[in-house]
Amino acid sequence: MNLKDKLTTGFFELENKGELHIDDSIHPIRTKAFEAFENKGFPTKKEEEWKYTPLKAIINKDYEITNSYEAAVELNDVKKYFIQDVDTYKIVFINGVYSSFLSETTHSGIDVCLLSSAIKKPKYKLILDHYFNKIAKNNESLTHLNTAFTQQGAFIHIPKNTVVSKPIQIIYFSLNGNQFLQPRNLVVVDENSHVQILERHQTIDDSSNFTNSVTEIFAAKRAIVDYNKIQNDTEKASLIDQTFVQQKDNSIVSVNTFSFGGKFTRNNLEFYQEGERLESNLNGFSLLGNKQYVDNHTVVYHNQPNCESHELYKGIYADKATGVFNGKVIVHQKAQLTNAFQQNNSILIGDKSTIYAKPQLEIFADDVKCSHGCTIGQLDETALFYMQQRGIPKKEAHALLLYAFGNDVIEKIKFPKLKERITKLMAKKLGVELGF
Amino acid sequence: MSKYTEEDLKKELENQEYEYGFYSDLNAETFPKGLNEEVIIAISKKKNEPQWMTEWRLDAYRIWKNMEEPDWANVNYPKPDFQAISYYSAPKPKKQLDSLDEVDDELLKMYEKLGISINEQKRLAGVAMDIVVDSVSVATTFKKTLAEKGILFMPISEAIQKHPDLVKKYLGTIVPKTDNFYAALNSAVFTDGSFCYIPKGVKCPMELSTYFRINEGGTGQFERTLLIADKGSYVSYLEGCTAPQRDENQLHAAVVELIALDDAEIKYSTVQNWYPGDKNGKGGVFNFVTKRGLCETNAKISWTQVETGSAVTWKYPSCILKGDNSVGEFYSIAVTNNYQQADTGTKMIHLGKNTKSTIISKGVSAGKSQNSYRGLVQVHNKAENARNFSQCDSLLMGDKCGAHTFPYIECKNNTAQIEHEATTSKIGEDQIFYCNQRGIDTDKAIALIVNGFSKEVLNKLPMEFAVEARKLLEISLEGSVG
Numbered sequence: 001m002n003l004k005d006k007l008t009t010g011f012f013e014l015e016n017k018g019e020l021h022i023d024d025s026i027h028p029i030r031t032k033a034f035e036a037f038e039n040k041g042f043p044t045k046k047e048e049e050w051k052y053t054p055l056k057a058i059i060n061k062d063y064e065i066t067n068s069y070e071a072a073v074e075l076n077d078v079k080k081y082f083i084q085d086v087d088t089y090k091i092v093f094i095n096g097v098y099s100s101f102l103s104e105t106t107h108s109g110i111d112v113c114l115l116s117s118a119i120k121k122p123k124y125k126l127i128l129d130h131y132f133n134k135i136a137k138n139n140e141s142l143t144h145l146n147t148a149f150t151q152q153g154a155f156i157h158i159p160k161n162t163v164v165s166k167p168i169q170i171i172y173f174s175l176n177g178n179q180f181l182q183p184r185n186l187v188v189v190d191e192n193s194h195v196q197i198l199e200r201h202q203t204i205d206d207s208s209n210f211t212n213s214v215t216e217i218f219a220a221k222r223a224i225v226d227y228n229k230i231q232n233d234t235e236k237a238s239l240i241d242q243t244f245v246q247q248k249d250n251s252i253v254s255v256n257t258f259s260f261g262g263k264f265t266r267n268n269l270e271f272y273q274e275g276e277r278l279e280s281n282l283n284g285f286s287l288l289g290n291k292q293y294v295d296n297h298t299v300v301y302h303n304q305p306n307c308e309s310h311e312l313y314k315g316i317y318a319d320k321a322t323g324v325f326n327g328k329v330i331v332h333q334k335a336q337l338t339n340a341f342q343q344n345n346s347i348l349i350g351d352k353s354t355i356y357a358k359p360q361l362e363i364f365a366d367d368v369k370c371s372h373g374c375t376i377g378q379l380d381e382t383a384l385f386y387m388q389q390r391g392i393p394k395k396e397a398h399a400l401l402l403y404a405f406g407n408d409v410i411e412k413i414k415f416p417k418l419k420e421r422i423t424k425l426m427a428k429k430l431g432v433e434l435g436f
Numbered sequence: 437m438s439k440y441t442e443e444d445l446k447k448e449l450e451n452q453e454y455e456y457g458f459y460s461d462l463n464a465e466t467f468p469k470g471l472n473e474e475v476i477i478a479i480s481k482k483k484n485e486p487q488w489m490t491e492w493r494l495d496a497y498r499i500w501k502n503m504e505e506p507d508w509a510n511v512n513y514p515k516p517d518f519q520a521i522s523y524y525s526a527p528k529p530k531k532q533l534d535s536l537d538e539v540d541d542e543l544l545k546m547y548e549k550l551g552i553s554i555n556e557q558k559r560l561a562g563v564a565m566d567i568v569v570d571s572v573s574v575a576t577t578f579k580k581t582l583a584e585k586g587i588l589f590m591p592i593s594e595a596i597q598k599h600p601d602l603v604k605k606y607l608g609t610i611v612p613k614t615d616n617f618y619a620a621l622n623s624a625v626f627t628d629g630s631f632c633y634i635p636k637g638v639k640c641p642m643e644l645s646t647y648f649r650i651n652e653g654g655t656g657q658f659e660r661t662l663l664i665a666d667k668g669s670y671v672s673y674l675e676g677c678t679a680p681q682r683d684e685n686q687l688h689a690a691v692v693e694l695i696a697l698d699d700a701e702i703k704y705s706t707v708q709n710w711y712p713g714d715k716n717g718k719g720g721v722f723n724f725v726t727k728r729g730l731c732e733t734n735a736k737i738s739w740t741q742v743e744t745g746s747a748v749t750w751k752y753p754s755c756i757l758k759g760d761n762s763v764g765e766f767y768s769i770a771v772t773n774n775y776q777q778a779d780t781g782t783k784m785i786h787l788g789k790n791t792k793s794t795i796i797s798k799g800v801s802a803g804k805s806q807n808s809y810r811g812l813v814q815v816h817n818k819a820e821n822a823r824n825f826s827q828c829d830s831l832l833m834g835d836k837c838g839a840h841t842f843p844y845i846e847c848k849n850n851t852a853q854i855e856h857e858a859t860t861s862k863i864g865e866d867q868i869f870y871c872n873q874r875g876i877d878t879d880k881a882i883a884l885i886v887n888g889f890s891k892e893v894l895n896k897l898p899m900e901f902a903v904e905a906r907k908l909l910e911i912s913l914e915g916s917v918g
Contacts, residue, residue: 348850366832
């Protein structure tokens with residue numbers, strides 16, 4: 001049975017069991033989304049957005065699509081995946097099931113809890129009605145699929161005028177057989193509030209998981225949201241991560257994506273600018289080897305005047321790794337005085353590494369400043385030689401130069417412990433010690 | 437095109453009649469509308485083509501029948517009805533005018549702005565010449581020089597007769613019949629076009645241009661150009677004309693194939709100024725062109741284009757850099773105004789080692805027009821040390837137009853170096869103000885700025901063309917900024 005049929009059966013099973021009926025207002029959204037998925041099926045290479053990205057090998061595997069038991073995980077086994085030495089809120093899921101033991105949620109002042117419990121509580125009905133599935137509608141069948149199966153995920157609501165003192169970590173662990181997971185996150189940040197979030201998907205044994213995640217982020221006036229993703233899963237895991245951001249006047253939202261692992265990673269990141277004088281930042285860094293695959297698709301819709309967007313994606317591809325970058329900037333006729341800058345730089349190290357880049361501008365307003373730059377190249381031989389001359393071994397010199405290349409992106413992280421963690425991960429990947 | 441050249445054409449045709457005995461029929465009829473195998477066989481017969489050519493056309497037609505019209509381009513237009521077109525028509529004798537007074541004022545004004553001489557104006561407008569222009573002798577000397585060098589330059593239909601081996605060897609090798617919808621259609625029905633062969637080691641002493649190919653009147657609807665530069669040769673080829681062309685044909689689907697063998701160099705320049713439709717976007721030419729060149733070892737192909745006309749343009753002159761050390765270049769200015777739509781760009785396919793490509797694309801959109809750059813830079817895994825530099829800049833005038841870029845970059849080799857940059861902006865008010873202050877009116881100021889913006893491309897055009905192209909840009913953008 002192929003995955004689509006399995007999902008269809010699974011959907012109706014859940015439907016019959018009543019598991020999807022947790023709330024009546026969400027139910028029609030689900031049914032509609034499922035119909036849309038059923039009609040479209042999984043994307044194929046014939047679709048422009050999936051031109052370079054073959055999904056076939058991934059969806060042809062056998063997955064467990066419904067899982068309702070909590071697998072036992074020892075804290076010591078997973079400790080290393082957390083940012084430990086600072087106090088944080090944590091929402092942890094194991095095989096899609098909430099782990100109260102590993103988590104630290106709150107309802108005092110702010111809401112950091114489960115989407116499923118928020119759906120059940122009448123208190124949150126207003127928020128959910130107003131925000132749930134309002135921007136995740138790029139008509140991508142995988143988004144529909146996630147919406148149809150929405151069960152578990154993080155729910156974060158920061159009310160007006162709140163600066164959240166601790167960062168929030170959202171971690172999805174998976175183990176025991178090939179899981180097909182569909183987490184769904186909803187982040188609502190009200191006026192003048194500020195929050196830092198860290199998201200991670202991690203497999204802790206050698207199963208081949210497939211995660212299809214959707215996150216919706218709403219930033220109200222003057223809100224500041226920092227959203228960081230670490231993608232360093234095992235080399236068997238596949239991830240499709242779709243993030244949608246809506247911004248209102250004067251807000252600043254940054255989404256930083258760091259891809260170091262996984263067999264297959266596809267990031268869809270969409271920004272909808274629905275206010276004036278706001279700023280969107282999209283940063284990404286990939287460091288891949290072996291046969292790893294990363295695909296970054298970003299879209300920024302400049303729908304209002306006087307806004308800015310800054311996009312910087314860098315990638316280093318070794319061995320047989322493949323990178324795809326597709327960055328779209330769409331400037332609506334109304335969006336005069338837009339400043340949109342996009343940059344994509346890649347270094348190919350491996351003999352068989354490949355990069356496909358498509359930086360795309362679609363501009364309908366005249367009084368704008370838009371630019372994009374895209375380069376593909378190698379390390380500067382002269383710089384390498386210079387360093388070797390001064391007694392730095394080739395391997396270290398190589399790593400230092402690569403680190404310097406990625407540093408532009410790493411500098412964008414506003415969360416010191418995370419920056420440290422990323423630096424360590426990079427050093428490990430490059431096989432050297434970076435002592436700073 | 438003009439009375440004079442047409443007479444000349446007739447004379448030549450008359451002479452040829454004895455050789456082939458089919459041209460007199462040609463003048464007699466226009467085929468009924470529609471396309472089927474019979475029509476194609478008839479076209480082939482008209483042209484007195486050998487059997488292999490007829491088969492070739494039929495094959496293309498069968499391929500075309502099973503193809504669908506592409507709709508991926510960023511353009512919007514009513515799909516032409518391919519059964520409502522007559523695929524063969526004899527050259528129509530133009531109405532002869534007695535003096536320039538009878539010519540459309542608007543057309544004359546444009547000629548004047550372009551700085552076209554009175555005689556030339558008359559020739560273009562089809563006015564009977566009262567002063568003898570020495571174009572026959574120019575053409576004859578021209579032909580003589582070419583013949584001395586062994587250069588073959590003739591209509592493609594003539595080449596099929598005279599040099600079937602060359603045509604057979606190269607036709608459809610660069611743009612195969614299966615390439616795309618319009619290329620297939622062109623392969624099936626083409627009737628006009630040029631054929632050019634530069635022998636080994638010959639540097640063509642002059643710019644070859646369709647203007648001198650006076651034995652063929654006007655541009656055709658389905659033009660097919662085949663240009664072969666043999667080892668170590670050089671040629672510069674000009675296509676089109678800066679003068680406005682009031683063409684009645686709505687659909688143009690041309691195919692151009694360039695072959696640069698080892699160490700050869702081809703420079704191909706185009707100025708396209710077909711009818712863009714009126715201010716409300718009514719009428720205008722649909723221009724769907726497939727242009728592609730193949731570079732063998734150390735060869736170089738350089739495309740330069742100035743696109744100001746046509747209602748819809750769909751054109752991607754490309755280079756296949758097959759040989760080691762080959763070079764591909766693309767310089768383009770596309771200007772769109774009113775309701776024009778242009779989706780143009782290039783493809784650079786790097787297959788050989790140490791291949792280089794440069795792409796400079798400038799787009800200017802005004803009025804309610806849409807201007808897109810769509811390009812592909814592809815580096816295959818064996819293309820060591822490939823180098824590409826692309827730059828596409830767009831200039832927007834007015835808040836109702838659009839500028840888009842769709843660059844595709846695919847790199848499979850880790851020694852390749854690829855750079856791409858694109859910017860979009862409008863003409864700064866301060867720049868215009870600066871010019872105004874110095875007594876330059878706004879229209880002139882815009883022309884000045886646009887010229888500066890497109891200088892990199894204009895400089896690549898042959899001298900006399902560049903001057904005219906510059907004026908053409910001015911005219912195309914006249915009154916676009918209030």
